Amino acid sequence: MEETISLHDIAKIIRKRLLLIIILMILSIGIAIGISFYLLTPLYQANTQILVNQNSGPEEVYSWQTTETDLRLINTYNVIITSPVILTPVIEELKLNMTPGQLMNQISVSSESESKVVNIGVLNSDPELAVNISNTVAEVFKEQIPKLMSVDNITILSVAKLSDIPNPVKPNKTLNIAIGAIIGFMLGIGVAILLEILDATVKNESDIEELIGLPVIGVVGFIVEEKEKRLSLFSRRARRNLNV
Missing domain, CATH: 1.20.5 (Single alpha-helices involved in coiled-coils or other helix-helix interfaces)
Incomplete structure (x- = not known):
């Protein structure tokens, strides 16, 4: 026999099993709080911005074509920044106990569309180390890129700074708790409907x-x-x- 449940029936079930739904919501929120505050390692982010231009002599006019070439090379710069040729000197200078591959996983390189500004972001559980890595990567890139490409006009626009009270960017505790509440509510409704369907009295x-x-x-x-x-x-x- 096929059974259908209308919205009115669901509303009645929610009222009938409201205590069960609230209990499951509280449990789900408690689990989210426990995971966010005690299990997940806080990660701090540091950002350094650099401006990259091609090498141009005094006799060259900085034309529209040159700008277009610079923009096309941004992706190349992004790859170079996370390559061992840059990261290995960073590891040696900061005396990091990690491989270039492990360090690369902590670094994100991005640039805005139609912009020659490159943003170097670093995520690390130590806020001070995240700042040091971000700034050192920018400095090493500035030193090494003229040897790799015809680029010697690199400007560090902004350096990463350590805040007096660092705030982790991950995990997002508020978001996790909200997700936990939603999951608990949906689970409570699902269990309540299941109990109602299985109730043969x-x-x-x-x-x-x-x-x-x-x-x-x-x-x-x-x-x-x-x-x-x-x-x-x-x-x-x-x-x-x-x-x-």
Whole structure:
């Protein structure tokens, strides 16, 4: 027999199982708080911006074609920044206990569309180390790129700085808690609907009609209540007879 549940039925189920839904929401929020605050390692971000131009002599005019060439080379610069030729000197200078591949996983390089400004971002569990890595990568790139390409006009626009009170960018605790609440709510509704579907007890006339497929033509009243009334009446009559 196919069963369908309308929005009205879902609303009734939510009201009926509201306590269960709230309990599952609280549990889910508690799990999200535990994971965000105690299991996930906080990561801090540092950013350094550099401006890269091609090498041009005094006699050359900085034309539109030169600008277009610079923009096309930005992707090449992004690859070079995260290559071992840059990262190996960074590891040696900062005495890092990691490989170039491990360091590369902490670095993100990006640039805005139609812009020659390159942003070097570093994620690390140590905020001071993230700042040092970001600035050192920019400095090493500035030193090494003239040897690799015809570029010697590199300007560091902004250096990464250590905040007095560093705030981790990951994990986003507020977002995780909100997601936990939503998951708990949806799980609570799902469990409530499942319990309602699996509940095979007969509660009213419509359940009987659905179960046997026949209309209900009569309803028997509460026999226990009627029996109690009769016993009470008999008891009063017996007391009157005894008094007589």
